[in-house]
Amino acid sequence: MSIPVIAIDGPSASGKGTIAAIVAQRLGFHYLDSGAIYRVTAYAALQNKIDLADEPALVELAGRLDLRFDGAEVYLDGRPVGDAIRTEEAGRAASTIAVLPRLREALLARQRAFRQAPGLATDGRDMGTVVFPDAQVKVFLTASAEERANRRYKQLIEKGFCANFAQILQDLQERDARDAARSAAPLQHAPDAVLIDTTGMTIEAVVQAVLDLYSQAPA
Ligand SMILES: Nc1ncnc2c1ncn2[C@@H]1O[C@H](COP(=O)(O)OP(=O)(O)OP(=O)(O)O)[C@@H](O)[C@H]1O
Numbered sequence: 001m002s003i004p005v006i007a008i009d010g011p012s013a014s015g016k017g018t019i020a021a022i023v024a025q026r027l028g029f030h031y032l033d034s035g036a037i038y039r040v041t042a043y044a045a046l047q048n049k050i051d052l053a054d055e056p057a058l059v060e061l062a063g064r065l066d067l068r069f070d071g072a073e074v075y076l077d078g079r080p081v082g083d084a085i086r087t088e089e090a091g092r093a094a095s096t097i098a099v100l101p102r103l104r105e106a107l108l109a110r111q112r113a114f115r116q117a118p119g120l121a122t123d124g125r126d127m128g129t130v131v132f133p134d135a136q137v138k139v140f141l142t143a144s145a146e147e148r149a150n151r152r153y154k155q156l157i158e159k160g161f162c163a164n165f166a167q168i169l170q171d172l173q174e175r176d177a178r179d180a181a182r183s184a185a186p187l188q189h190a191p192d193a194v195l196i197d198t199t200g201m202t203i204e205a206v207v208q209a210v211l212d213l214y215s216q217a218p219a
């Protein structure tokens, strides 16, 4: 029997990471924030003065990245990167390199290594379509662009960042458009993923909906 995977994909600030992390905690599963891998790769590229369009250099960098995850913290070369990868600029840089097919391929094994007993809950853009196509539960999580921008605004303010609602809404729409338009593993609602529109839903209600899907999924 294969190790169960709950794959949650969807656009920016739809709540994928929040929901996947809580689901993982409730089930005692491992958790993978695949976006953090793209974010920290872009961060490392900028630190190493690598052009974000230079695919061969990025592939080489991805192969030698020393990454460690501990809860919500990501360590690069043994040092915590903290909120430096959580800004909208870092999200844009991650989305920029994420269009490159050979880079995506170079990051696949790193993501699949998170599939360990007793199970994995993960979030991203291609978790159910490319990285774990045999996932037991596939969810496409979304919410209206305004609601997502509002959630991101509050999240940034809580973290002590400056935030402008109109700018966030524009950034988020641009990032989603780029993620959906690329030819390699685009953001999409795949036919075998259950759509959950979380507009107006509480976090707990969304968590429960995903847990219900898991309990109904064939073993
Ligand atoms: N159903 C919900 N209702 C209200 N707020 C929510 C809900 N789900 C998530 N949030 C809040 O929205 C914010 C964004 O959520 P989160 O970071 O999980 O989104 P994401 O989809 O993983 O974003 P990204 O892909 O850009 O990293 C968080 O502050 C989270 O607490």
Ligand SMILES: Nc1ccn([C@H]2C[C@H](O)[C@@H](COP(=O)(O)O)O2)c(=O)n1
Binding pocket: 012, 013, 034, 035, 036, 038, 039, 091, 094, 095, 098, 123, 124, 125, 126, 127, 175, 179
């Ligand atoms: N599976 C994934 C995860 C992330 N990306 C890219 C595209 C996103 O805009 C960017 C940041 O992700 P986030 O942290 O906001 O989830 O990384 C991807 O292409 N595939």
